[in-house]
Amino acid sequence: MEDEPKTVVVPTFFPTFFIPRDLSKSLELRRAREFWDRAFMGVTPEVRNAPPGRDLSDIVNRLRASSAVDVLDVGCGLGRWSVTLARARFRVLAVDVSFEAVKIVRERARREGLAIATAVCAAQELSQLGIHVDAVVCNSVLDHMRPCDAEQAAESVAQVLNPAGLAYVSFDGSAQGGAGPEASSDYLVHSDGSWEYVAGSRRGMIWRFYDDAEVRRLFRAFEEEEFTVAASGQRRVWFRKPIEARGGIADTVSDLRSEPAAR
Secondary structure, rough: OOOOOOOOOOOOOOOOOEEEOOOOOHHHHHHHHHHHHHHOOOOOHHHHHHEEEEEOHHHHHHHHHHHEEEEEEOOOOOHHHHHHHHOOEEEEEEEEOHHHHHHHHHHHHHHHOEEEEEOOOOOHHHHHHHOEEEEEEEEOHHOOHHHHHHHHHHHHHHHHHEEEEEEEEOOOOOOOOOOOOOOOEEEEOOOOOEEEEOOOOHHHHHHHOOOOOHHHHHOOOOOEEEEEEOOOEEEEEEEEEEOOOOOOOOOOOOOOOOHHHOO
């Protein structure tokens, strides 16, 4: 069993360098890490080595057109996007709240000879990495946060992006959080609209549907370049950080809260 990760500050990109984060100071982050560690520990080798769930040529082409070099993959999970971007010759830093996920990415990068830097870091704490990047990709990550945490994550993205930097974020459609094979799993619905699973293999997972207006409010300090809806209902959005900073990233937490929902 590997030792618990210790805090290390990242001064710049170091290919294949492992930069762990100590999440013990935040109960919410520790709970998130525990759930995702448990989830990734159960992943089979076949799933670990599978390609991305969709063609990422549009992502690669958009980043190239923007002359991006350093790309931060937030909530990298199994590293499928990080691997694709590294193969496309971007300098990639892959971060995730899960120590287990980062170990999987490190091993795959080593096995495939790819220079992917890694860090155990929550999306809400990106500024503590001490870096600035040309682009951020954040695929289906903020859906697993309550509004207060999603706000912090949006602020963190702004803090690490260079002026005029690109951010790609995606959000699930309204049915995706509970329409999977375990839709019968028990969950609580909090007053802010967040689902918290309390049974089954999803126990401990947070999921929340953010409507289009909420997505735009979270990133209202950015310039929206493209907002598309996939056949699955997933929203895929490109934002660009203005050269001159604007005021607040998101509205107050209360503005993102929904009325209490019934199960």
